[in-house]
Amino acid sequence: MKAKVIITPKRAVLDPQGKTVQTALEHMGCAGVRDVRIGKYIEIEMDGDRETVEAKLSEYADKFLANPNIEDYRLVFED
Amino acid sequence: MKFAVLQFPGSNCDQDCVHVLRSVLGRPTELLWHKEYSVGDADAVFIPGGFSYGDYLRTGSIARFSPVMGAVKEFAENGGHVFGICNGFQILCEAGMLPGALIRNRSLQFRCEHVYLQIASRVSPFTGQIPEGKNLRLPIAHGEGNYFCDDETLQSLEANDQILFQYVDAEGDLTDHANPNGSLANIAGICNEKRNVAGMMPHPERAAEAALGGTDGRLIFESLIAALKTQSTLASV
Numbered sequence: 001m002k003a004k005v006i007i008t009p010k011r012a013v014l015d016p017q018g019k020t021v022q023t024a025l026e027h028m029g030c031a032g033v034r035d036v037r038i039g040k041y042i043e044i045e046m047d048g049d050r051e052t053v054e055a056k057l058s059e060y061a062d063k064f065l066a067n068p069n070i071e072d073y074r075l076v077f078e079d
Numbered sequence: 080m081k082f083a084v085l086q087f088p089g090s091n092c093d094q095d096c097v098h099v100l101r102s103v104l105g106r107p108t109e110l111l112w113h114k115e116y117s118v119g120d121a122d123a124v125f126i127p128g129g130f131s132y133g134d135y136l137r138t139g140s141i142a143r144f145s146p147v148m149g150a151v152k153e154f155a156e157n158g159g160h161v162f163g164i165c166n167g168f169q170i171l172c173e174a175g176m177l178p179g180a181l182i183r184n185r186s187l188q189f190r191c192e193h194v195y196l197q198i199a200s201r202v203s204p205f206t207g208q209i210p211e212g213k214n215l216r217l218p219i220a221h222g223e224g225n226y227f228c229d230d231e232t233l234q235s236l237e238a239n240d241q242i243l244f245q246y247v248d249a250e251g252d253l254t255d256h257a258n259p260n261g262s263l264a265n266i267a268g269i270c271n272e273k274r275n276v277a278g279m280m281p282h283p284e285r286a287a288e289a290a291l292g293g294t295d296g297r298l299i300f301e302s303l304i305a306a307l308k309t310q311s312t313l314a315s316v
Contacts, residue, residue, distance in 0.1 A: 009182075012229065013182065013227055014182070014185060014225070014227070014261060016183060016184070016185050016186070016187050016261070017183065017187065020187060040136075064136075064140065064144075065136070067137055067140070067173065067180055069172075069178075069179060069180040069227070069228065069229070070180045070182055070227055
């Protein structure tokens, strides 16, 4: 099973990279950009059924892959 | 009185710390490789600056799982003194031994310059000997020194007097301009509630000899030595 961990900075956290990219998009003429947030993307291939993999990855995302002080994450699965 | 300085793959200020403790302050100091399971008979542990594990994933996020960090956690839970500098501060936050996190500098730039710090609290083993009204001039060198925590945590840091150092300008004013990285409340260093664990982004070990342009950093090491002396005198009574 392939799992994708999508990590984004929490709303309350300043994201200077996102802000810089937003400004660059505006300078390039891309109108209507309301917000840009830059995070991380991790692909993990793992043995086990969806339920087991989800339980395990949630546990390790909470304590290692993401930092709950500053980041949110979500898991996406592919068979 | 003995000190231990940790060394992770990617640490690069470990020898500076050892030099200050051994040669400048004349204290027996051991360098501890990250694979050790004990801090030995050290009275205090320093976690030095650098780029442990290449700063992969998040700064300090891998180092916290090193065997030696288990020993450091236990040491601190039993009241041992632990001080993290720069990457050491990041590691202590990731390990949950200090609240909050250090994120990318607001400017996105790696900042390498001298800053001024005001002592927000002298009631700690790390700041006790710094004279009243004295601001410190210390170097910084980091890309991720932007201290962040949620509102609730900031309020508890303030209520418990856990903020130790704040960035100010040369005149001693706490301004946004004096803030090199975007840290909340200009925070440069904090301690835990028990006050035996602390971390700071600036480098006191790089400003402990006049030949290197300043001795302000020595006051932090001397504060800790004085606190440990008092502690051992009390223990022997």
